[in-house]
Amino acid sequence: xxxxxxxxxxxxxxxxxxxxxxxxxxxxxxxxxxxxxxxxxxxxxxxxxxxxxxxxxxxxxxxxxxxxxxxxxxxxxxxxxxxxxxxxxxxxxxxxxxxxxxxxxxxxxxxxxxxxxxxxxxxxxxxxxxxxxxxxxxxxxxxxxxxxxxxxxxxxxxxxxxxxxxxxxxxxxxxxxxxxxxxxxxxxxxxxxxxxxxxxxxxxxxxxxxxxxxxxxxxxxxxxxxxxxxxxxxxxxxxxxxxxxxxxxxxxxxxxxxxxxxxxxxxxxxxxxxxxxxxxxxxx
Amino acid sequence: xxxxxxxxxxxxxxxxxxxxxxxxxxxxxxxxxxxxxxxxxxxxxxxxxxxxxxxxxxxxxxxxxxxxxxxxxxxxxxxxxxxxxxxxxxxxxxxxxxxxxxxxxxxxxxxxxxxxxxxxxxxxxxxxxxxxxxxxxxxxxxxxxxxxxxxxxxxxxxxxxxxxxxxxxxxxxxxxxxxxxxxxxxxxxxxxxxxxxxxxxxxxxxxxxxxxxxxxxxxxxxxxxxxxxxxxxxxxxxxxxxxxxxxxxxxxxxxxxxxxxxxxxxxxxxxxxxxxxxxxxxxx
DNA sequence: CCCCGTGATACCCGCCGGGTATGACAGCGC
DNA sequence: GCGCTGTCATACCCGGCGGGTATCACGGGG
Numbered sequence: 001x002x003x004x005x006x007x008x009x010x011x012x013x014x015x016x017x018x019x020x021x022x023x024x025x026x027x028x029x030x031x032x033x034x035x036x037x038x039x040x041x042x043x044x045x046x047x048x049x050x051x052x053x054x055x056x057x058x059x060x061x062x063x064x065x066x067x068x069x070x071x072x073x074x075x076x077x078x079x080x081x082x083x084x085x086x087x088x089x090x091x092x093x094x095x096x097x098x099x100x101x102x103x104x105x106x107x108x109x110x111x112x113x114x115x116x117x118x119x120x121x122x123x124x125x126x127x128x129x130x131x132x133x134x135x136x137x138x139x140x141x142x143x144x145x146x147x148x149x150x151x152x153x154x155x156x157x158x159x160x161x162x163x164x165x166x167x168x169x170x171x172x173x174x175x176x177x178x179x180x181x182x183x184x185x186x187x188x189x190x191x192x193x194x195x196x197x198x199x200x201x202x203x204x205x206x207x208x209x210x211x212x213x214x215x216x217x218x219x220x221x222x223x224x225x226x227x228x229x230x231x232x233x234x235x236x237x238x239x240x241x242x243x244x245x246x247x248x249x250x251x252x253x254x255x256x257x258x259x260x261x262x263x264x265x266x267x268x269x270x271x272x273x274x275x276x277x278x279x280x281x282x283x284x
Numbered sequence: 285x286x287x288x289x290x291x292x293x294x295x296x297x298x299x300x301x302x303x304x305x306x307x308x309x310x311x312x313x314x315x316x317x318x319x320x321x322x323x324x325x326x327x328x329x330x331x332x333x334x335x336x337x338x339x340x341x342x343x344x345x346x347x348x349x350x351x352x353x354x355x356x357x358x359x360x361x362x363x364x365x366x367x368x369x370x371x372x373x374x375x376x377x378x379x380x381x382x383x384x385x386x387x388x389x390x391x392x393x394x395x396x397x398x399x400x401x402x403x404x405x406x407x408x409x410x411x412x413x414x415x416x417x418x419x420x421x422x423x424x425x426x427x428x429x430x431x432x433x434x435x436x437x438x439x440x441x442x443x444x445x446x447x448x449x450x451x452x453x454x455x456x457x458x459x460x461x462x463x464x465x466x467x468x469x470x471x472x473x474x475x476x477x478x479x480x481x482x483x484x485x486x487x488x489x490x491x492x493x494x495x496x497x498x499x500x501x502x503x504x505x506x507x508x509x510x511x512x513x514x515x516x517x518x519x520x521x522x523x524x525x526x527x528x529x530x531x532x533x534x535x536x537x538x539x540x541x542x543x544x545x546x547x548x549x550x551x552x553x554x555x556x557x558x559x560x561x562x563x564x565x566x567x568x
Numbered sequence: 569c570c571c572c573g574t575g576a577t578a579c580c581c582g583c584c585g586g587g588t589a590t591g592a593c594a595g596c597g598c
Numbered sequence: 599g600c601g602c603t604g605t606c607a608t609a610c611c612c613g614g615c616g617g618g619t620a621t622c623a624c625g626g627g628g
Binding site for chain 4: 034
Binding site for chain 1: 571574575576577578
């Protein structure tokens with residue numbers, strides 16, 4: 001009556017994302033009619049219209065939007081329950097029984113900090129094994145939510161800390177990475193106005209900077225190469241200097257918002273190993 | 285394979301809380317054998333032992349503890365999805381279609397602040413209807429998590445803000461509420477040392493102050509009466525002066541931790557009405 | 569006008585969730 | 599030691615429902 005099975009949520013989320021019963025059914029590995037029926041039952045049980053079926057496609061109602069958001073959160077929570085339980089019981093395929101922490105980091109960022117953190121933590125008595133999980137651009141949050149990770153290094157304003165507990169670790173300015181021969185590369189500092197017309201590389205679904213000129217990139221090597229070839233530029237935290245090439249130039253961007261690195265973890269985590277890692281991090 | 289139905293979570297949580305298959309089955313309105321079988325299937329599918337069946341009772345394994353925590357969170361998320369979807373679609377029995385916010389407040393606290401907030405918000409153009417939901421002692425967090433409320437007034441250090449977004453609204457000191465004739469009532473200030481031996485009333489599951497002497501109470505009137513009768517004393521935020529009786533005396537407790545009132549809401553809320561309420565609150 | 573693509577309906581079937589009856593076993597009182 | 603009691607597990611059956619296939623209803627476009 002007033003409870004939803006995760007199966008129903010999966011079905012609805014699939015339909016809501018595809019806005020097409022046929023494709024959603026295919027994605028779910030089932031036929032379309034039972035999917036239609038399931039969604040109808042869902043609407044009846046909730047007493048709410050979730051979709052506007054207007055021949056030629058399907059649209060979400062307000063209630064549908066709400067269920068899409070909340071349903072995703074609930075599915076993440078259920079997935080997290082499975083992953084964390086398996087991990088706690090040592091049935092995650094890692095072989096090792098437990099006392100293992102998964103740390104999500106944006107691939108390639110905060111090298112130095114990460115190094116210091118891992119070294120310092122490993123030196124603690126009774127430290128758990130830490131698996132470093134390189135995450136995509138901005139998906140550390142997802143990884144914490146759905147249980148793929150126990151703790152993450154996150155960078156405001158790129159990542160949102162909403163819904164997590166966190167501690168601040170480090171603040172740094174940002175730099176503009178340019179081809180070495182670029183006219184602006186000789187400057188000692190730059191401001192946002194200076195780079196307004198520059199083609200800046202964009203990570204897909206970054207969300208911080210609006211779509212502008214510049215290519216979409218998917219990994220840092222790709223980016224480094226594009227800059228070296230003079231095809232683009234990029235704005236990065238100071239610590240990105242660690243992976244610059246000889247063909248790159250870095251100029252401080254004085255009026256860019258500072259990037260703050262946090263260590264973040266799901267609220268209400270009750271793990272000794274995690275607490276120890278956090279303590280270590282904040283004392284670096 | 286790697287997904288759990290909420291039914292299975294409900295079953296496991298019931299067993300984990302009762303630590304007894306028979307009672308859990310009764311609570312779930314079903315017979316014991318299918319419950320046993322369901323839990324066994326769960327353990328097989330997760331590949332993890334969740335319970336130690338030691339004839340004469342059942343105990344949680346480490347993995348079981350984890351699944352209890354995570355499972356509760358997932359069930360809350362699913363319940364929240366149902367409630368919020370119904371609310372968004374106007375099928376919550378409230379009659380009114382939507383644009384309705386449910387605000388959880390600890391019954392009887394922050395009267396003045398609450399008044400000002402509601403008045404100020406009601407004056408905003410296009411303000412939603414606000415339903416004030418008096419919550420038990422410290423369960424505003426639960427209410428936000430499982431969707432009974434959209435936003436809450438919370439008081440650190442009594443409530444935990446973990447997992448929510450919040451804004452600070454007000455800080456106040458604490459007072460000791462005493463019977464008017466009490467020897468300490470004549471003092472102008474008190475310190476924690478002064479009241480060390482005093483019987484202090486305790487809310488059940490409060491968690492902030494360890495169990496000590498003094499009765500357990502369940503509502504504020506009950507407390508007020510017990511104090512007036514000289515049977516106990518209590519420590520409360522300054523704003524509690526609003527509901528004191530003539531037979532009460534209030535003395536500032538100078539070294540008690542200040543109580544900070546926050547407005548808190550589930551992370552990632554995407555409601556215009558909520559944003560407006562928060563904006564109003566922070567501008568009071 | 570017909571055909572295509574959409575979601576809805578009709579009908580059937582096999583699986584699995586749930587019930588009842590019973591078993592296995594440990595503790596305990598006599 | 600024996601039987602009683604309370605516990606969880608096993609055995610077996612049944613009905614409902616989740617899912618499949620076939621088909622319908624309907625709107626839009628060539």
